[in-house]
Amino acid sequence: MNYEWLCKEARAISSTSQAIPMTAAQWHGTVEQRREMWLEMLGLWPLPERTPLEATVTGTLDRGDYVVEKLHFQSVPGAYVPGNLYRPAHVDGPLPTVLYLCGHTKGKVNVPYQANPRWFGQHGYIALVLDPIQLGECQGMHHGTYHKGRWDWLSRGYTPAGTEVWNAMRALDYLSERDDVDAERMGVTGLSGGGAMSWFLGAADERIKCCVPVCQTGTIDQVVRERATDGHCDCTFWVNYYRWCTADIGALIAPRPLLVAAGTDDILWRPYAFRETMWRISRVYEQLGAVENCELVEDLSPHGYTPKLRKSIFSWFDHHLKGSDEPVTEDITDYVEPEENLLVFGGKLPENDQMARIDEILGAPVNTPQAVDHDQWMDVMIDNFFDLCELPFKHIRCNAEPTLLEARLDGGAKGGSGIYSFRFDPGDGTESWLRLTLPPEREGPVDVLLSAMPMDARTGFGGGPKPPVPEGLGAAVVEVRGSGATQIGPQLEWTVRRAHQLIGSTLPERQVYDLMSGAVLLEQHHAVRGVSFYGKGYTAVLALYAAVLDEPLGELILEDVPETHTAPDTPEFLGILRIGDLPHNLACRAGMPITFIGSIPPAYQFVVDVYEKLGFSDRIRVLDSLADWRPLEISDEFEEPTQ
Numbered sequence: 038m039n040y041e042w043l044c045k046e047a048r049a050i051s052s053t054s055q056a057i058p059m060t061a062a063q064w065h066g067t068v069e070q071r072r073e074m075w076l077e078m079l080g081l082w083p084l085p086e087r088t089p090l091e092a093t094v095t096g097t098l099d100r101g102d103y104v105v106e107k108l109h110f111q112s113v114p115g116a117y118v119p120g121n122l123y124r125p126a127h128v129d130g131p132l133p134t135v136l137y138l139c140g141h142t143k144g145k146v147n148v149p150y151q152a153n154p155r156w157f158g159q160h161g162y163i164a165l166v167l168d169p170i171q172l173g174e175c176q177g178m179h180h181g182t183y184h185k186g187r188w189d190w191l192s193r194g195y196t197p198a199g200t201e202v203w204n205a206m207r208a209l210d211y212l213s214e215r216d217d218v219d220a221e222r223m224g225v226t227g228l229s230g231g232g233a234m235s236w237f238l239g240a241a242d243e244r245i246k247c248c249v250p251v252c253q254t255g256t257i258d259q260v261v262r263e264r265a266t267d268g269h270c271d272c273t274f275w276v277n278y279y280r281w282c283t284a285d286i287g288a289l290i291a292p293r294p295l296l297v298a299a300g301t302d303d304i305l306w307r308p309y310a311f312r313e314t315m316w317r318i319s320r321v322y323e324q325l326g327a328v329e330n331c332e333l334v335e336d337l338s339p340h341g342y343t344p345k346l347r348k349s350i351f352s353w354f355d356h357h358l359k360g361s362d363e364p365v366t367e368d369i370t371d372y373v374e375p376e377e378n379l380l381v382f383g384g385k386l387p388e389n390d391q392m393a394r395i396d397e398i399l400g401a402p403v404n405t406p407q408a409v410d411h412d413q414w415m416d417v418m419i420d421n422f423f424d425l426c427e428l429p430f431k432h433i434r435c436n437a438e439p440t441l442l443e444a445r446l447d448g449g450a451k452g453g454s455g456i457y458s459f460r461f462d463p464g465d466g467t468e469s470w471l472r473l474t475l476p477p478e479r480e481g482p483v484d485v486l487l488s489a490m491p492m493d494a495r496t497g498f499g500g501g502p503k504p505p506v507p508e509g510l511g512a513a514v515v516e517v518r519g520s521g522a523t524q525i526g527p528q529l530e531w532t533v534r535r536a537h538q539l540i541g542s543t544l545p546e547r548q549v550y551d552l553m554s555g556a557v558l559l560e561q562h563h564a565v566r567g568v569s570f571y572g573k574g575y576t577a578v579l580a581l582y583a584a585v586l587d588e589p590l591g592e593l594i595l596e597d598v599p600e601t602h603t604a605p606d607t608p609e610f611l612g613i614l615r616i617g618d619l620p621h622n623l624a625c626r627a628g629m630p631i632t633f634i635g636s637i638p639p640a641y642q643f644v645v646d647v648y649e650k651l652g653f654s655d656r657i658r659v660l661d662s663l664a665d666w667r668p669l670e671i672s673d674e675f676e677e678p679t680q
Contacts, residue, residue, distance in 0.1 A: 123158025140229030144173025195400030
C-alpha cells in the first residue's frame, strides 16, 4: 500500500506538470519566482557567496590542431573543481563555448568524456569538461542516501545536484573571464548524470544559451513507478518541495534552444516518459513563439551516445552558437589520450580539500539563536512555526480530517474497558490502524497517551506495543505507515524513503500525519478526556512534531529523544534544518506542557531556558519513569502562535 500510494502521488505530479501551458504573460510574470523555487530545491537559495576562484592552469597538452589546458578552480574556498579545457590551437577572438558535464564513470579521462569536448575544441569552440564530485579527481560524495545512509541530507535540504550546479555556475564565472570565450554564446551538454546537470544548470542560470541533455530525460511518474530510483544516485534528484516534474524545469529553460537526445532502449529513461516530457515542454515553447527551439532526437540504442545522436548535437550547437547550418560530417575521433596525461593534480589530490565536506558547507543548518530575550523569541517562534508549515510540513493539513472506516472490539472487560481497533484513512487515501486500550473499571472518559508504532514492532495484536501507562489511564498506538500492517523490509524501505523526496515529502513526515490523524479520532471519542503524545527514540521525533503542528493537546512526553537532525539516523524531514534543529523547532511552541523521561538531553537545555524566560517553568519537567506520569496540571491555557 505504501508504494501504491507513492505511485499515485508521482502520477499526480507528472500528469499536472505543465498540463496547461503558461501563456507568455504568465511565463514572464513568474519566471524569476520559479527560478528562485528551483534554486531552493537544489539547496542553492539564497545563492552561496561568489568567492575568488583561484583558477590555476597546471599544464597544457599541444596536440597540433587543438590544445588541452589542465586546470582547477575553487567553487567555495578550499573546494577544488578539476577540469580539462579544450581549445583550437589558434584563436583569433572570443569563441562559442560549451561546458561539458560528465556522467558517473571516471570523469574527464573516460573515453566518451574526452572525445566529445575534444570534437568541440577541434571545430572552433572552447570546451571545458569537469569531473563530477566523487569521481575522477574531484572529491566529495554523491551516494549519500544511495548507500551511505545519509538521511540527514534530506533534512539539510541538500542534494549533490546542487553542488554540481554550483560548480558549473562557477565554471561559467571562470569562462566568462577568459579573453577567448564569448560569454554571450555559452552552452551546456552532458551524458547520463551530466545530462541531468545540463537540465538543472540550464534552468538555474540564464547565461546558458543552448542546452543539450543526453540520456537523462523522463518523469517523476516513470522513475517512481518503475523503481528506477534504485538505479540512480542522489545527484539525479532535487528536493521536491514544490512537486515539480521535468517539464517544469524545461519551462525555465524556455525559450532558449533545448535539444534532448535519448536512446529508446535506455533502461533508466523510457520512451513514453521522455516523449511526454518533451511534448509538454514544446507547448510552453509554442506559447513563447519559439517552438523551433525545442526538439527531441532519439535513436534505437541503450544508455549512451550513437553517431546519429552526436551529429545532431554538434549540428544543434553549430546552428545556435555559431549560426552555421553546414552539415556536420565529422564524428569524434578514435584517439584516446592516456589518462595520466589529463590529470590536473598529477596523481596526488589536494589535502584538506573542502569538496570532501561540501554537503556540510552547502547543507549547513541555519544559525539558530543560543540565547534570546522574551520579545525576540516570541517573534522567532511565530516565524519558525509558520516556516515549518510552509516547507517540511507543507503537505500536512494541521487540522487533519481522518475518515473512520471500521471499528471493532478486540477484547472487552467490565465497564467498557478493553482493547478497541479503528481502521481509518488519515486524509490522503492510505489506511492506518489505531489501537486503543482503556483501563479496567473506568467510570468515565480517561486521559490517553498516544504513540506511533515503531517500524520494527512485530505486531499490533492485543493493543500493540503501547506505552506502559500508569493505572487509570488509557494508551493508544497508531500503526503509522511503514509499521504494523504496512511494515516494509529494508530493501523496500530504502526505495520508499528515497522516492518520497521526489513527491515532496518524507516517510517520517507521513508518519507524523498518521499520528496527528489518530489524535483527531481519539479526541472525538466519548471515552477519551484528553490526548497526550508520547515517543521514545525514533518515535519521540514523530511525537514532537505532531505536538508542535497540532492544536495544543494535553502534553508531550519524550524519552531518549534525538538531539539533532544532522545525525543520519534521526527521522528526516525535507529542509527542516534550514528552519531549525529539533530543540529550536520544539521551542517554537513554547508553553506546551513537556515531560522528559529520565533526563533532559543537553541540546534541549535551550528549551528549558526559553520556558524560563517566557514564564513557563511550571510547564516543563523531568520524571524518572513513564510509570510516574500523570497529566501535568497547568494554571492557564496555551495560546497557539498567530501570524
